[in-house]
Amino acid sequence: MTASGSFEEFYTGAVSRLLGQLFLVTGDLHEAEEVVQEAFARASVRWSWLRDYNAPEAWVRRVAMNLAADRARKLRRQARAILRMGPPLEAPEVSVETLALVEALGTLPVRQRQAIVLHHLVGLPVEEVAQTLRMPAGTVKSLLSRGRRALAARLGEAEEVRDRP
């Protein structure tokens, strides 16, 4: 799907979807808002050629995923400082089910979370997940397998899902 229309139309159509996806990767709504906005900001200045892409939303998603991974690494380093600075911003309350899922996802390495979200939520086949995350398909399969096992253990359920080709 190309987005030959205006950036505003593209943004309006995609921003909520991407926010939901990035929330599951970052585990923090404010963090997700930040990386999604930054990714759209970068897209806005490149819109003249990005709109000719087959899937500009995929471009924005990839930038946001990269930003999320970078920030996750930084946040680990800053964790001690954040603890010193007091509690984080108050986030809107989510349902118990969502909270449990996000907490379980939060125990996974960021690459596993990204793979799970891209494959099981966005619906990308393994090959496209590999392209998005810039890693071999075999690595993606391994991330998915380990990620699902860990999630199942956390959520106390049996793992039944298989990778789609």
Next chain:
Amino acid sequence: MSDLQTRLQTAADEAARLGFIPRPEAAIRRGRQRRRRLVGGTASLVVLMLLAGALGTGRLASRQTPLAPAPTSSTTPTATSVTRVPAAVTKVVPLDVQVHLGPSGFPDRWGMASELTGQMQRCEGGTAQVRMWAQVLGETWVLAAKEPLPGKNWICWSDGLFGSRGSLSAGHGGSKDRLKLLQASELGEPIRGKGELAVVAGPVTRQAVRLRILFRNGPPIELVPLELGPQFPVKFYAVFYLQPAKTAWMPERVVAYDKAGRRIAECYAATREGDVCDRPPGAPQP
């Protein structure tokens, strides 16, 4: 876990409903601010990489001296080393970078070439292909171009900077510009702990044998444009440098000289795609 997809979707929908979503204008404004941050320049000195030219020098040093006698042709640059980068970038730092011609050896691990050439689909021409590339400070710079179709008077080209994981950090492309004597695209990307990496590149008329990049506060850089082959009616050039965080946009000027040392074209480097040459509003007079 049989309902993993459903659970993920429910959680994502909930986040999308609860999250704060600014209007699109906010993203546009933020993008412009980021671009201004990346592009403008306190520029002090700059230095260069470069495309060494004929005479087998392999590289050209930056200098303020009058133009040297022009070489008769450009050749493939020879291998060079990257200038040692200081721990903190407080002034413009020259980068002496090896630029490779053609796609041979291009480390296209993550589909960088297709991402760049994908921008050029609507631009008529021959095959969109990597024509020049270089690696510098963990980033990969690539320039792709299509040969003009017979009788067509434009050149279709695009360049981009890719991060260490292959993410496109900047790019221009797919323009249907009428052939100009000179174009100057500027790309910039923050390099952690090393200021900002900047690349000024573009096509220039075959008459040009020497280019000079002028900075507002610093000595100019001279370089030799490169031939990509007889199928191209233009040559291409690229210059790389590091600069400190910028406080204002100070676009660089690129001046092309012919064999006799005459000034034949001049452009302001710009970040936008398309006809990259105009003097931007507010830019200092030459």
